[in-house]
Structure formats: structure tokens, C-alpha cells
Amino acid sequence: xxxxxxxxxxxxxxxxxxxxxxxxxxxxxxxxxxxxxxxxxxxxxxxxxxxxxxxxxxxxxxxxxxxxxxxxxxxxxxxxxxxxxxxxxxxxxxxxxxxxxxxxxxxxxxxxxxxxxxxxxxxxxxxxxxxxxxxxxxxxxxxxxxxxxxxxxxxxxxxxxxx
DNA sequence: GCCAACGTTGGC
DNA sequence: GCCAACGTTGGC
Numbered sequence: 001x002x003x004x005x006x007x008x009x010x011x012x013x014x015x016x017x018x019x020x021x022x023x024x025x026x027x028x029x030x031x032x033x034x035x036x037x038x039x040x041x042x043x044x045x046x047x048x049x050x051x052x053x054x055x056x057x058x059x060x061x062x063x064x065x066x067x068x069x070x071x072x073x074x075x076x077x078x079x080x081x082x083x084x085x086x087x088x089x090x091x092x093x094x095x096x097x098x099x100x101x102x103x104x105x106x107x108x109x110x111x112x113x114x115x116x117x118x119x120x121x122x123x124x125x126x127x128x129x130x131x132x133x134x135x136x137x138x139x140x141x142x143x144x145x146x147x148x149x150x151x152x153x154x155x156x157x158x159x160x161x162x163x
Numbered sequence: 164g165c166c167a168a169c170g171t172t173g174g175c
Numbered sequence: 176g177c178c179a180a181c182g183t184t185g186g187c
Contacts (some may be wrong), residue, residue: 010183012185014185038170039170039171042171043187060184060185060186061184061185061186062185064186065185065186089172100185113171119186136167136168137168139167139168139169139170139183139184139185141184159174
């Protein structure tokens with residue numbers, strides 16, 4: 001895939017639930033990103049996330065919160081099976097199996113950042129003042145990242161020019 | 164644990 | 176279609 005088609009994203013996960021280390025330890029260093037129950041985030045996955053897209057892996061509800069690793073999309077949007085599982089906390093009784101409401105993608109870890117980039121670090125960098133994750137009240141768990149923001153965060157994390 | 168910000172739900 | 180009530184997110 002030509003790099004000029006590649007898009008960049010930030011995906012949040014609570015490390016207590018599924019950390020970047022958990023992703024590194026998973027088989028194939030990959031997982032399915034289940035549990036997204038927000039329409040805007042779903043639409044990003046459905047409409048815009050393509051195989052090969054790069055992902056900033058962000059720890060929310062962490063001490064400190066911030067970007068800890070990079071990953072890539074390895075499978076494009078498909079139905080999230082947990083919506084049909086009555087025992088799952090993500091169960092959605094209103095979702096029609098013939099037209100699943102919720103989707104997920106698969107991602108694979110590429111590398112941990114040698115230096116984690118905390119939310120404070122992101123906020124302190126004037127080049128990143130437009131970045132979604134530093135905006136007040138921004139709760140979206142999947143956010144688009146510009147190529148410039150991607151390059152800057154990787155440089156801050158010690159992976160300048162890679163990925 | 165608090166609570167501001169935000170998204171969703173449901174009565175009307 | 177409005178909007179109050181409610182639930183969730185996530186930094187602090």
C-alpha cells in the first residue's frame with residue numbers, strides 16, 4: 001500500500017482492561033478491537049480505517065495517561081460478535097444480526113515507544129495544540145491523527161522517522 | 164472517588 | 176423534534 005494512502009489514528013484503551021503489553025503478548029501481537037459502542041468511532045472504523053493504517057496506542061485512565069506504542073490495522077471493519085452475546089457487557093439487544101450495529105477492526109502491535117509520551121507531554125507541545133486528544137472534553141475512543149501529528153508523536157517517543 | 168463533559172434515551 | 180434525565184468517559 002502506498003504510504004500516501006495511509007491514515008493515522010489514535011485508539012484508547014484502559015491498561016487495566018487491555019494494555020499495550022497485553023497486545024504485545026497476544027498471539028501474533030494482534031487482537032480484535034471489540035466493545036466500541038459509539039457511533040462516531042464506529043463510523044471511522046466502517047468508513048475510513050484501512051489495512052495498513054497506523055495507530056497510536058493510548059492508555060486512558062492510566063497514571064499517567066498517554067501514548068505508549070504504535071500498531072497497525074490488519075483487518076478492516078467486521079461485525080463485533082460481543083453485541084450478540086447476552087453475557088457480554090457489550091451486549092446490545094437492539095442490534096439486528098442481519099444488520100449488525102457494531103463493528104470492530106483487528107490491530108497488530110508494531111513497537112512500544114522507547115519513551116512513553118504522556119498527555120502532559122502532548123499538551124506541552126505547541127505543534128500538537130490542534131490534536132484531538134488534547135482538546136477539552138474529548139472522549140472519543142478512536143480519533144483521526146494527521147500525518148504531521150503522527151510524525152511528531154513518534155519523534156517525541158523515540159521512533160523518529162520509523163513506521 | 165469526584166465531577167465536568169458529552170452521548171443517548173425516552174417522555175411529551 | 177425538544178430536552179431533562181441518565182449513563183459513561185476519563186482526567187484529576
